[in-house]
Amino acid sequence: MEKLLSNLQKDFPQVSFAAGETFSWSSRKQTVHYPHKLEDATKAVWSLLHEMGHALLGHTTYQSDFELVKLEAAAWDKAAHLGKKYGHSIDVDHIQDCLDTYRDWLHQRSACPKCTITSLQRDMHTYCCYNCNTQWRVSRSKLCRPYRLLQKETALS
Numbered sequence: 001m002e003k004l005l006s007n008l009q010k011d012f013p014q015v016s017f018a019a020g021e022t023f024s025w026s027s028r029k030q031t032v033h034y035p036h037k038l039e040d041a042t043k044a045v046w047s048l049l050h051e052m053g054h055a056l057l058g059h060t061t062y063q064s065d066f067e068l069v070k071l072e073a074a075a076w077d078k079a080a081h082l083g084k085k086y087g088h089s090i091d092v093d094h095i096q097d098c099l100d101t102y103r104d105w106l107h108q109r110s111a112c113p114k115c116t117i118t119s120l121q122r123d124m125h126t127y128c129c130y131n132c133n134t135q136w137r138v139s140r141s142k143l144c145r146p147y148r149l150l151q152k153e154t155a156l157s
């Protein structure tokens with residue numbers, strides 16, 4: 001990953017890079033963060049390319065969970081192109097796994113706690129069921145969720 005990192009630093013001087021807790025992109029600081037300790041070198045390269053995808057696409061904010069899922073897909077698309085340029089091909093299954101995590105998460109958040117119908121998001125924090133009018137709140141979503149979120153969001157009716 002060090003090689004790729006130094007190439008990216010050279011080729012994209014407008015983007016900063018800094019060690020951090022996890023892989024993430026901060027649009028406010030125009031900085032890609034990467035963890036100190038890497039568990040899997042191959043996946044680290046893919047994650048770095050993914051964050052670079054967010055950076056180069058200028059991702060900042062999003063208005064809904066659905067839009068967030070679209071941004072994640074766009075970042076992977078960009079990452080795959082970028083990877084080709086630097087001689088790293090990203091496993092398509094890995095990309096699908098990551099996007100599935102988001103789709104599962106979206107599905108879970110958008111399912112009505114009362115009647116389980118998939119509903120529309122009203123704003124960043126609220127969903128409303130068009131079937132039974134139940135409203136429920138969700139916490140603000142984050143870019144790049146690398147794990148499966150299993151706990152249910154709290155319902156509010």
Ligand SMILES: [Zn+2]
Nearest residue numbers: 112115129132
């Ligand atoms: Zn409902």
Ligand SMILES: [Zn+2]
Nearest residue numbers: 072075143144
């Ligand atoms: Zn991402």
